[in-house]
Amino acid sequence: xxxxxxxxxxxxxxxxxxxxxxxxxxxxxxxxxxxxxxxxxxxxxxxxxxxxxxxxxxxxxxxxxxxxxxxxxxxxxxxxxxxxxxxxxxxxxxxxxxxxxxxxxxxxxxxxxxxxx
Amino acid sequence: xxxxxxxxxxxxxxxxxxxxxxxxxxxxxxxxxxxxxxxxxxxxxxxxxxxxxxxxxxxxxxxxxxxxxxxxxxxxxxxxxxxxxxxxxxxxxxxxxxxxxxxxxxxxxxxxxxxxxxxxxxxxxxxxxxxxxxxxxxxxxxxxxxxxxxxxxxxxxxxxxxxxxxxxxxxxxxxxxxxxxxxxxxx
Numbered sequence: 001x002x003x004x005x006x007x008x009x010x011x012x013x014x015x016x017x018x019x020x021x022x023x024x025x026x027x028x029x030x031x032x033x034x035x036x037x038x039x040x041x042x043x044x045x046x047x048x049x050x051x052x053x054x055x056x057x058x059x060x061x062x063x064x065x066x067x068x069x070x071x072x073x074x075x076x077x078x079x080x081x082x083x084x085x086x087x088x089x090x091x092x093x094x095x096x097x098x099x100x101x102x103x104x105x106x107x108x109x110x111x112x113x114x115x116x117x
Numbered sequence: 118x119x120x121x122x123x124x125x126x127x128x129x130x131x132x133x134x135x136x137x138x139x140x141x142x143x144x145x146x147x148x149x150x151x152x153x154x155x156x157x158x159x160x161x162x163x164x165x166x167x168x169x170x171x172x173x174x175x176x177x178x179x180x181x182x183x184x185x186x187x188x189x190x191x192x193x194x195x196x197x198x199x200x201x202x203x204x205x206x207x208x209x210x211x212x213x214x215x216x217x218x219x220x221x222x223x224x225x226x227x228x229x230x231x232x233x234x235x236x237x238x239x240x241x242x243x244x245x246x247x248x249x250x251x252x253x254x255x256x257x258x259x260x261x262x263x264x265x266x267x268x269x270x271x272x273x274x275x276x277x278x279x280x281x282x283x284x285x286x287x288x289x290x291x292x293x294x295x296x297x298x299x300x301x302x303x304x
Contacts, residue, residue: 003192003245004206010242011210011233015217018239026235027220030228033145 118194122160122187122281122291123168127176132299135181139293140286145231154249154282155230158291160185162198162250162279169298182298185291187281193247193290198279226251234284247285253278 001009015023124140140158145151152159161167165182172180189196196203211229215222221232230249237244254277261276283291 004203006242008206008210010240014236014240014243015213023218026232027218029235030231033151
């Protein structure tokens with residue numbers, strides 16, 4: 001039995017023998033990593049070498065969701081500022097180059113802030 | 118297995134600090150941003166182009182690219198790129214967890230890895246891996262797509278993005294080779 005086969009075998013035994021509450025505790029621990037953070041308060045785009053804050057605040061809804069359709073030639077990258085004052089790149093920005101479906105571009109955002117396709 | 122890993126980081130702390138302290142840990146963040154393969158030290162598998170792209174897009178041009186010699190012994194290497202058995206068993210493990218604990222249905226790869234790491238606190242053999250490798254696919258980033266034959270839609274990617282995550286910084290497995298880019302631009 002090699003390492004990966006042993007992993008599976010031990011996992012099967014672990015799942016059947018371990019108190020489900022213990023496993024559930026770990027599951028909740030991991031799930032908590034995805035707890036939504038602060039809301040998006042503004043966002044801006046990067047045009048090659050210049051950062052431009054836009055007036056696209058209208059694209060942000062009351063729950064922090066960004067709902068704005070971009071032309072695929074319009075932007076090269078998106079960053080946002082959160083209600084905590086953090087500036088974060090919106091995320092895996094290489095997927096934003098073609099933006100016909102922004103929901104994919106924002107796939108790492110917590111689910112309640114995902115953009116409708 | 119041995120490969121070259123390209124690691125991108127901010128250049129804000131200066132070249133000497135980076136040479137001493139790199140690679141830098143990528144953690145799951147309180148804003149809900151999960152790392153693709155969980156918390157760890159990330160490298161592009163021999164992909165200088167992606168290392169530069171990452172620096173441009175995530176560090177506003179102020180970034181450093183380093184190359185590391187990566188040694189990935191099979192005993193601690195979960196290879197979701199070139200090892201069919203690893204892929205199949207990892208999938209089976211995820212499905213078994215989901216079947217027995219419905220609250221995990223919908224968990225993504227990064228979360229399953231984080232969960233297996235936690236199980237391994239009780240039973241280390243469940244997840245003995247220190248290095249994970251996977252292909253980072255995105256339907257919108259397939260410039261290297263090549264069709265096998267002209268009459269079919271089947272294709273392959275000749276330049277896929279492959280990520281490698283080291284769970285710990287271990288000099289046995291990674292060695293800084295060179296600082297191949299260092300920029301401090303002013304936007």
